[in-house]
Amino acid sequence: MRTADELRDAVEAYLGSLALAPELGALEQPLRYSLESGGKRVRPLLCLAVAEANGASLEDAMPAAAALELVHTFSLVHDDLPALDDDDERRGRPSAHVAFGDGVALLAGDALLAEAFRLALTYESPEVARHLAAATLGMIGGQYRDITGDTADLEELHGLKPGRLFVAAVQIGLEVAAVGAGERPRWVAFGEDVGLLFQVVDDLLDGDGYADRLGTEATRALADDVAARASSRLDELACDTTVLRDLLDALTFRTG
Amino acid sequence: MRTADELRDAVEAYLGSLALAPELGALEQPLRYSLESGGKRVRPLLCLAVAEANGASLEDAMPAAAALELVHTFSLVHDDLPALDDDDERRGRPSAHVAFGDGVALLAGDALLAEAFRLALTYESPEVARHLAAATLGMIGGQYRDITGDTADLEELHGLKPGRLFVAAVQIGLEVAAVGAGERPRWVAFGEDVGLLFQVVDDLLDGDGYADRLGTEATRALADDVAARASSRLDELACDTTVLRDLLDALTFRTG
Numbered sequence: 001m002r003t004a005d006e007l008r009d010a011v012e013a014y015l016g017s018l019a020l021a022p023e024l025g026a027l028e029q030p031l032r033y034s035l036e037s038g039g040k041r042v043r044p045l046l047c048l049a050v051a052e053a054n055g056a057s058l059e060d061a062m063p064a065a066a067a068l069e070l071v072h073t074f075s076l077v078h079d080d081l082p083a084l085d086d087d088d089e090r091r092g093r094p095s096a097h098v099a100f101g102d103g104v105a106l107l108a109g110d111a112l113l114a115e116a117f118r119l120a121l122t123y124e125s126p127e128v129a130r131h132l133a134a135a136t137l138g139m140i141g142g143q144y145r146d147i148t149g150d151t152a153d154l155e156e157l158h159g160l161k162p163g164r165l166f167v168a169a170v171q172i173g174l175e176v177a178a179v180g181a182g183e184r185p186r187w188v189a190f191g192e193d194v195g196l197l198f199q200v201v202d203d204l205l206d207g208d209g210y211a212d213r214l215g216t217e218a219t220r221a222l223a224d225d226v227a228a229r230a231s232s233r234l235d236e237l238a239c240d241t242t243v244l245r246d247l248l249d250a251l252t253f254r255t256g
Numbered sequence: 257m258r259t260a261d262e263l264r265d266a267v268e269a270y271l272g273s274l275a276l277a278p279e280l281g282a283l284e285q286p287l288r289y290s291l292e293s294g295g296k297r298v299r300p301l302l303c304l305a306v307a308e309a310n311g312a313s314l315e316d317a318m319p320a321a322a323a324l325e326l327v328h329t330f331s332l333v334h335d336d337l338p339a340l341d342d343d344d345e346r347r348g349r350p351s352a353h354v355a356f357g358d359g360v361a362l363l364a365g366d367a368l369l370a371e372a373f374r375l376a377l378t379y380e381s382p383e384v385a386r387h388l389a390a391a392t393l394g395m396i397g398g399q400y401r402d403i404t405g406d407t408a409d410l411e412e413l414h415g416l417k418p419g420r421l422f423v424a425a426v427q428i429g430l431e432v433a434a435v436g437a438g439e440r441p442r443w444v445a446f447g448e449d450v451g452l453l454f455q456v457v458d459d460l461l462d463g464d465g466y467a468d469r470l471g472t473e474a475t476r477a478l479a480d481d482v483a484a485r486a487s488s489r490l491d492e493l494a495c496d497t498t499v500l501r502d503l504l505d506a507l508t509f510r511t512g
Contacts, residue, residue: 102339
């Protein structure tokens with residue numbers, strides 16, 4: 001088993017040398033710019049850790065893990081556009097639309113999504129791509145509710161928005177490792193907790209969402225509860241979950 | 257064999273009753289608005305006609321054919337946005353972003369692309385979705401060259417932009433009908449001609465592209481040449497190509 005840092009390095013190396021469709025021409029530049037923005041790579045890491053814990057090789061799991069990061073990056077590039085959140089900065093650098101213009105950023109986002117499917121479709125079975133499509137639709141639905149203010153049910157909204165991609169990361173890791181259907185629900189429940197934890201901590205850091213409704217203390221307590229529940233789910237799994245515990249700790253105590 | 261009109265009616269009925277991902281919520285409305293805009297459905301028709309000519313059932317081919325129309329519609333919705341072509345009208349109605357706002361139109365386009373993959377992934381084999389991903393990347397690359405003015409090679413540009421989706425329509429029709437690899441190149445060459453014909457006639461109607469470079473008369477002659485070549489390719493195919501000839505005529509002599 002590799003450590004979380006080793007997995008992260010492997011993801012960076014893979015993304016850095018990823019061959020994009022030659023038809024994209026010079027659009028490759030904004031795609032690479034957006035992909036190399038120093039994110040934490042939580043989704044591919046989660047996928048790789050689940051796949052490795054279940055006996056898959058890193059090589060087998062990597063295209064699927066990268067596809068998850070591409071979908072995540074697609075959503076960031078489009079969300080940053082003036083038509084949506086109108087964010088000029090992303091991780092301390094100009095957002096894609098500031099660096100390359102709105103039209104190119106729009107196309108770069110589209111291309112990232114299409115490239116994600118191309119990667120997910122390098123597998124013999126369509127299952128990886130099916131999970132990715134379902135998660136992408138859930139994310140888009142969540143973003144729609146977000147911008148239209150239909151955020152009555154925060155749990156539902158977050159289950160759709162960031163949560164769906166965390167669950168997909170787990171599902172895809174299980175798929176690559178060919179884990180039996182009977183084994184999966186416990187893993188998927190863990191993925192749901194990780195997605196919720198990510199969002200609750202996000203709200204805590206941003207002072208909105210849960211933090212806005214429940215107050216800081218209650219939100220911190222909620223994060224700890226969800227983390228404890230996720231951790232106890234790992235206890236029940238009969239395999240090496242060291243990396244997943246590290247990931248869980250990093251998400252629970254992150255400060256940015 | 258059904259007629260082209262019967263196939264078109266079947267496409268309309270299928271798209272009209274297509275169940276979208278429930279997670280999309282009220283985003284379903286702009287998706288349906290964009291899908292029900294009275295297009296000619298050339299791409300799904302081409303796919304269905306190729307599939308039927310090769311012995312596939314309409315039912316088997318329909319999800320793939322619809323996926324092509326969804327990708328086409330995704331590209332129209334995004335191209336119409338102010339960030340790209342800034343078109344306020346589409347087929348005599350307000351474009352999606354005028355009717356629903358830029359942000360919702362952006363998300364609706366994203367959702368159309370993701371729904372297209374969901375449909376293409378209802379097949380047991382990932383091949384349909386693979387063709388769709390490759391064509392989508394080619395289209396996006398073509399659109400990028402278009403907006404950045406890198407249009408030196410018109411044949412290459414058009415091969416990427418609308419052409420890729422016509423070729424994919426043929427490839428996907430062949431895939432659904434399980435046509436052997438040896439049979440495919442002649443069909444794909446036909447698809448390339450149809451894509452080129454579509455673009456040449458488009459330029460003729462808009463007075464740009466080929467019409468701008470070659471003049472009206474030479475462009476009309478080019479369209480006729482490409483149509484004749486496509487027709488002679490059909491002569492060589494040992495199956496009922498009536499619908500494909502009707503489609504070819506409709507594309508050659510269209511006035512809008």
